[in-house]
Amino acid sequence: MTAATTKPTGISERSLRRTRLASGLIMLVFVSFHLANHALNLISLSAAEAGRLWFIAIWRSPPGTVLLYGAVVVHVALVMRSLYQHRTLVMPAREALQIVLGLLIPLFIIEHVAATRIRFDLAGIEPTYESVIRGLWIDSPANGLRQSIALFIVWTHGCIGVHFWLRYRSWYNKAAPYLLTVAILLPVLALLGFADTGRVLESEPIQSSYGRAVEPAPARHLREARLEDVQTVKYTLYGAFAATLLSVIGLRTRRSWRERIDQIEVRYPGGETVRVPRGFSVLEASRLGGIPHYAVCGGKGRCSTCRVQVIEGVSKLPPPESTELATLKRIGAEPGVRLACQLRPSGDISVVPLLQPSNEGIVPVGSQQTNPGREQEIAILFCDIRSFTMLTEARLPYDIVFLLNRYFAIVGQAVERSGGRLDKFIGDGAMALFGLNGSAEEGCRNALKAAATITHEMERLNEELAGELSMPIRVAIGVHAGPAIIGAMGYGTVKNLTAIGDTVNVASRLETIAKELDATIVVSEPTIRLAGSDTETLESREIAIRGRVEPLRVYIIPQELTVRFV
Structure with a gap:
């Protein structure tokens, strides 16, 4: 049975991974709100208390409670399933770190949940921000330290997960510095707010009880009984987690024992x-x-x-x-x-x-330290000097190098100023990519702008060197847009971000057609359409492209009409 004829049944692994990701993001949003609420203590305790009211209005409402605790249960269940399914514990360090941090989280969080929400719910009182901080900073500083460590573990676990989820998105490299700033500042501000208010409360006498009563204040023996209930719930949660983890370990051990003979x-x-x-x-x-x-x-x-x-x-x-x-x-x-x-x-x-590992030392085998490639719709520009051999014959080598460097500078500056990326120079030709960090529409407009700028700057260069050249320097430019594979390719130190695929081949072919038609710029119809340019005054043709069944419509842009794209 081949891959093309097989139909999957049941819940797919992709669906389970997405569910795990969604549940993790819900918990990360909850933690972010919680940290932001702590950070409000840097303004004042009353500001933090006002923020707490909004926080509980969202997360202690029936929908919020179901969403949060449902996400916790689903995420833990899927993590345990993943841990069971790992047939070997030989894995990259990143995966091992995620698993270890994930298993440490319940050991720290259960204490916090029991000491705050469960304790006050069972006692029938509504806590205030002051009562919570007094409990963690003054009454039980060890518990406060434990929760600070838990904060670091939870936040690190979530941020690592988000990083490895988003790392290959086209926009992530640009957004990563801002996300990293938030990832560092939010927990730091939360801890500073917690510590600042804790020191203030430590220097002041207690002005209020642990909260305002929702019902008549319970008697001392009732409070003690409720405290025993909190301990019971806490140990039950610890026991449930330990039993689940031990069950997974036991099942893995049983499976390993049975597999030794199979x-x-x-x-x-x-x-x-x-x-x-x-x-x-x-x-x-x-x-x-x-x-x-x-x-x-x-x-x-x-x-x-x-x-x-x-x-x-x-x-x-x-x-x-x-x-x-x-x-x-x-x-x-x-x-x-x-x-x-x-x-x-x-x-x-x-x-x-089919991909044989080599000793190149640049792509660590089994690692994720490289750009694996992604498909993205971009615009590609090819530029080449016409009749370069005739132009440089009988010229000294140093003169040729000087001329090429002037030409390369014009192309490079035009590409960079138009928001593109200069990919490579090939002889007297150049390749540039547009739209890597933006939309395809913006990339097409920028590619046309760069093409027009190159032609105008080449005119200026011809005027400057009129007395030195036997004939004017003329360029041929081809621009095409479509899906391409973007990734870091090469060998050793010569490894750069580049593009491959049919779109690249078509763009190169359009540059050749520009020479054949004695035109300055030849642009494909998809590029013109995405750029939103007017085509009424442009000559169009249908040309055959090797490897394509249907012909491709292209537009020919003469030198005098390039000004509209600058």
Whole structure:
């Protein structure tokens, strides 16, 4: 059965990951509100109290309570499921850190929940901000320290998760410094607000009780009984968490014991053979056997860098699930090609990793320290000097270098001032990318602006060097917009962000057509349309593009009409 004909059934892994992400974001929003409320203490205790009223109005309302505690239960359940499903604890340090921090959170948070909400709910009183801070700063400073540590763990866990969720978004590099500033300042301001109010209250006599009574003040023995109830609830929560964790560990141990007598072999092209329990993924087998294996996305099926060609055992492979199926369809995988991170063979197999790790030392195997590539709609500009050989014949080498550097400076400055990225110079040609950090529409407008600027600046250069040149320097420019693969590519220190794909090939072809038509700029119809430019006075043609069934309509922009795009 091939990937193209398989239909996934049940709840997909992608859906479960999205649910886990959504539940984590809900809790992170709650923590953010909580920290912001603490930070209001830097203004005044009354401001923090006013903020607390808004906070409880949102999160202690029936919808808010269901949303928050539902997210907690769902997130913990899915984390436990993920912990059980890890067939080996050999994993990248980032994954291990996330798991450790996640398991530490309940150990610290249960005490805080029991000492605040559960305690006051059982006692039938409504706490004030002053009562909470007195309890954590004056009455039980050890508990306050514990909650400060919990704050650091929860916030770090959430921020790491958000970072690895957003790190490959096109806008993230620009937004990352601002997000990092918020990630650092918010907990710092919250701790400063907590400490500042705590010192103030410590220097003042107690003016009020632990809150205003909702019902008649309970008798001393009733308060003590309620305190025992709080301890009971707290230990019940600790016990439930410990029982759940021990159950997962017990199930893993039982599975490992049973799998010792039910193992399969994964054979590699170098002669290596790794024996793993049935149910391990091929990627986990590689990690367990110490065999280098790319997995840029961390083994989540979001990329195809771990893909393998199955040589033996194809007929007995389980069908791909939705996550793997979507990726295989996207790359047009041949029969027998599977994702190592998703393939869990039920019998002995032989595989060949299709991306062979090398000793280049730039892309750490199994790490996430590189840009894995993303598809994005951008505009691409190619520029080249016409008749360059005729222009430079009989000229000294130093003169040619001088001339090229003047030309490269014009192109580079035009691209940068138009918001583009100069990709590379190839001989006397140049390639530039537009729209990497913005919309495709903006990228198309900027590409046309850069093309017009180049032609105008070349006119000025021709006037300046009129007495030195045997013929004017004329350029041919092609601009096309569409989806391209953006990623860091190259070898060793020569590794840069660039673009590949059909859009790049078409843009290069348009630059060649500009030469053939003796035109200054040739722009594809998609580019003109996205840029919102007027085409009434522009000549258009349909041209054949190698590899395309349908012809492509292009617009020819003569030198005198380029001013409209500047």
